[in-house]
Amino acid sequence: MTGPLGRVLVCGLGVSGAAAARVLLARGDTVLLADAGNPAARTELEAAGAVWLGAVTDCPDDVDLVVTSPGWRPDSPLLVSAARAGVEVVGEPELAWRLRLPLADGEPAPWYAVTGTNGKTTTVTMLEALLLAGGRRAVAAGNVGRPLVEVVTAVDVDGAPAFDAVAVELSSFQLHWSSSVTPAAAAVLNIADDHVDWHGSAAAYRDAKAKILHGAPVAVADAADPVASALVAGHPHPVTVTLGEPGPGQLGVVDGVLVDRALGGGELLPVDALQVTGPHNVINALAAAALARAAGVSAGDIATGLAGFRGGAHRTVQVAVRDGVAWVDDSKATNPHAAAASLTAYPRVVWIAGGLLKGADVEPLVAAVASRLAGVVLLGRDRQVLADSLARHAPAVPRIVVPSGDDVGVAGVTNGTAEAVMVQVVRAAAELARPGDTVLLAPAAASMDVFTDYAHRGRAFADAVRALP
Numbered sequence: 001m002t003g004p005l006g007r008v009l010v011c012g013l014g015v016s017g018a019a020a021a022r023v024l025l026a027r028g029d030t031v032l033l034a035d036a037g038n039p040a041a042r043t044e045l046e047a048a049g050a051v052w053l054g055a056v057t058d059c060p061d062d063v064d065l066v067v068t069s070p071g072w073r074p075d076s077p078l079l080v081s082a083a084r085a086g087v088e089v090v091g092e093p094e095l096a097w098r099l100r101l102p103l104a105d106g107e108p109a110p111w112y113a114v115t116g117t118n119g120k121t122t123t124v125t126m127l128e129a130l131l132l133a134g135g136r137r138a139v140a141a142g143n144v145g146r147p148l149v150e151v152v153t154a155v156d157v158d159g160a161p162a163f164d165a166v167a168v169e170l171s172s173f174q175l176h177w178s179s180s181v182t183p184a185a186a187a188v189l190n191i192a193d194d195h196v197d198w199h200g201s202a203a204a205y206r207d208a209k210a211k212i213l214h215g216a217p218v219a220v221a222d223a224a225d226p227v228a229s230a231l232v233a234g235h236p237h238p239v240t241v242t243l244g245e246p247g248p249g250q251l252g253v254v255d256g257v258l259v260d261r262a263l264g265g266g267e268l269l270p271v272d273a274l275q276v277t278g279p280h281n282v283i284n285a286l287a288a289a290a291l292a293r294a295a296g297v298s299a300g301d302i303a304t305g306l307a308g309f310r311g312g313a314h315r316t317v318q319v320a321v322r323d324g325v326a327w328v329d330d331s332k333a334t335n336p337h338a339a340a341a342s343l344t345a346y347p348r349v350v351w352i353a354g355g356l357l358k359g360a361d362v363e364p365l366v367a368a369v370a371s372r373l374a375g376v377v378l379l380g381r382d383r384q385v386l387a388d389s390l391a392r393h394a395p396a397v398p399r400i401v402v403p404s405g406d407d408v409g410v411a412g413v414t415n416g417t418a419e420a421v422m423v424q425v426v427r428a429a430a431e432l433a434r435p436g437d438t439v440l441l442a443p444a445a446a447s448m449d450v451f452t453d454y455a456h457r458g459r460a461f462a463d464a465v466r467a468l469p
Contacts, residue, residue: 005029005065009053011078012069013038013045016092019147020067021045023099026153032063034078059085067095070143070173073198091177093170096148098180101161108152109161111181112291113142113168115212116189116228118338119284120144120169122276123189126288126309127167133305134297136165143169165295172208173198185294186212187220187287191227192337196359206231218263218294222283223250239263239294241286243279251286258286258306263293269303276311280341285309314458316342320465324435327465330442331458336365339444343369346438350429352461354380354404355445362389365444370394375432377425379404381449400428404450418451419460426464439465 006029010021013035022045024031031050033042046052059066059082066082066089074080082089100108112131114123121144131138141151154162168183175181176199191206199205210231213219221228223240232238239249239262246252246261251268253259258268268289271282289302297305311317314331321327328346333339335358343349343365349372366389376399378386383401390399402424429439441461451457 007032007060007062007064009034009059009063009066009082010050011035011066011072011076013041014069014071016147016149017041017067017069018045020092020095020149021050022048023149023153024067025049027099032060035069057081059087061085063087065090067092068177070171070177074176089177090179091174093142093148093168093174094178094181096152097178097182099149100152101155103161103164109164109166110184110295111166111168112295113170113181113183113186113212113216114189114287114291115170115172115175115209116187117192117335118333118341119189119280119287120171121332122281122311122315123187123284123288124167124169125311126285126306127291129309130288130292130297130302130305131165131167131295133308134292134295134301136295136297137163138165138167139163140167140169143171143174145169167291170212172205175211176208178211181212182215183212184216185218185220185291186216187291188212188228188231189283189287190222190225190337191231192335192360198358218290220287220290220294222287224283239290241283241290243282251290253282258282258289260289260293260299263290264299266299268299269306273303273307275307275309276315278316278341278345281311314455316345317458319462322430322465322468325430325433326438327461328438328440328442329458329461330440331447331454331461333442333444334446334454336360336362336444339442340365340368342440342442343372346372346440348372348374348437350375350377350433350437350439352377352379352425352429352439352441353386353443353445354378354383355443355447355457356380356449357382357385357445360444362386362444363393366390367393370397373397374434374437375399375429377402377428377432379421379425379450380443380445380447382445386444398432400432402428418456419463421450422457422460423464423467426461426468430468 009032011034018041025048057077128140141148156162218237219232219235220239221232223242242252249262316330330342370393379402447454447457
């Protein structure tokens, strides 16, 4: 889309909202801003010509399009007002899809997209590595890395599009506001209860995730996940990945080697050559390989890319070994499904858990991992929910509850509250741990009650561990 969009109202000035406003202003569109926060972005954008409306709740009559940040829920008064007025509401990924620049062949760079409750970021960054290994000018963007609207409008020194392939991570929030995004291949890794508070129901959350498959020529899912595999089952070209030997239309493992029997065939890489460990990361690697194969990357280049991939921060990263106790940061485990993947990778765990559960059910997780627990340290706003579940399923496991100051929310972080809480948590875990144990930060919950985000929580954990006497 090269023509003017008219008057565009940008709701939310976080990373994606501010990026959308910048790109729209550069195009010459009229940009209106609605957000109570991020004064630095507001000042910058007003200087560039945007108009600040303040904390409005009614959509102005002369607005042609609303671009909302993913944090804004569908029932936000301003978004409800826009819908009632017949004004289209889109997210930043949908805006980016409409603003893509054409490559030399006249077509925009294809998107290879990933969603799921867990594993999205690892899979997308793996996919970026595989596309780069295959010689593509690729970048990871969306819910990870750079905002999509910046990526699709970026140009090189000659004025041509800077990227010819995009590895895209899309959250359920972003997909909810996407209507025409059509990836060249898409994966739904898994679906478990999450963000029910935002979507209103587990079914609505599932349906938002499923939007990533609409129109995609290839649809990928984990064969072991019943919801995700059911979503791709009726697709014209379904591909599933498995930890077992793959059948036709699958990628899997044969005699310790990743094998493709769906998209060109052939052996890819020995499992033990992966630098990220655990069965969940084998699945992530297979899903990334499937999307890369759909993009035309050779088996040899996939092997090169996977062998060199080292993973991201706060995803089952061992930060220290002290007196025979391993300390592992998996702060990215922000829901029970993700925490289960970590907890089941270790035989005896002192578990650090708690935060904002977002309506997720912790009962199946606690029941499944009770036999592995050497102790539990609880923090965060919903810590009592976990404590009650532990009392039912693991009554003999010692647990320590750390007052978290979560009633003050993120405001308390500026006074050092979050770091002080984590110091108490780590010291409590050290009291419970014995040689051979793993102390695992896999909270099964979001972090924003005490910390700014999961990365802040992970850094505070690592710092507190290193500060142990």
